[in-house]
Amino acid sequence: MCLESGPHCVQGDVEATCSDHPANECDAVERPWYITCPSVGVLPDPVHCDHYHxxxxxxxxxxxxxxxxxxxxxxxTQTxxxxxxxxxAESPCQAANTVVPYGPSRMYYVLCVPRKESETVEQQLEPYIFRCPDRAPFNVTSQACEYRCVTQGNFADSLDSNSYxxxxRKDDGGFVALKKGCQKDGDGMVAKFNATVGECIP
Known part of the structure; x- marks a missing residue:
């Protein structure tokens, strides 16, 4: 992954690496193909597999x-x-108003929304891409990102600093994960979760 303000792409036999020297292949491409960011980070383009956001x-x-x-x-690898x-990776949308996984990593999913106007069947569904938090792969059955606990405690949501x-541990020895939000302080500001102490701090 190479950002406009940072390193730049250099082609290799298998994988593109980063260099301090700019290359035309890594320049940001023109809009209007941008998306409205649902979270901070890197997202694959759900339509063009050679693009990313x-x-x-x-x-x-x-x-x-x-x-x-x-x-x-x-x-x-996000490269x-x-x-x-x-x-x-092909667009996974097959039916309107469905949520489906995207790619083999199970860290991304797509919301398939019907377009108001379309000429062909392929154009009738608009895919919106989302990313799951770290350690919370997409579950096809529940159609949600499910956090995987390995021990008891409070753990950061990598996509939202105001939640955790x-x-x-359950009676059978397994774990249950609950997503919780930090509370507002007296000034109405939402506290941020501190992973070091395992709690929300104003």
Missing amino acids: NCSQRNSPSELFQCPPGYIFNTV CRSRSVQKC FQCY
Whole structure:
């Protein structure tokens, strides 16, 4: 992954790496193909597998980048990899108003929304891409990101600093994870979760 203000793409035999020297292949491409960022981080483009989005702020337009020719975005490594070692992920939308996984990593999912106007069947569904928090892969059955606890305690939500996951042990020895939000202080400001102390701090 190479950002406009940072390192730049350099093609390799299998994987694109980063360099301090700019390359045309890593320039940000022109809009209007940006998305409204649902979270901070990097998101694959749900339509064009050789594109990806960098989101620096929630609910703001993304920066769209294109992999070098012959490369596609890898959802597991979050890098551009050669088409010779990886297949292009196809749009998973088959029915309107459904939530489906995207890519093999199970860290991304797509909301399939019907378009108001479309000419063909393929154009009738608009995919909106989302990312699950760290350690919370998408569950096809529940159609939700489910946090995986390995011990008891409070753990950060990697996509939201104002919330956290609380893990506690069940009678059968397994774990249950609950997502909780930090409370507002006297001034109406929402506290932020501190992973070091395991609690919300104003």
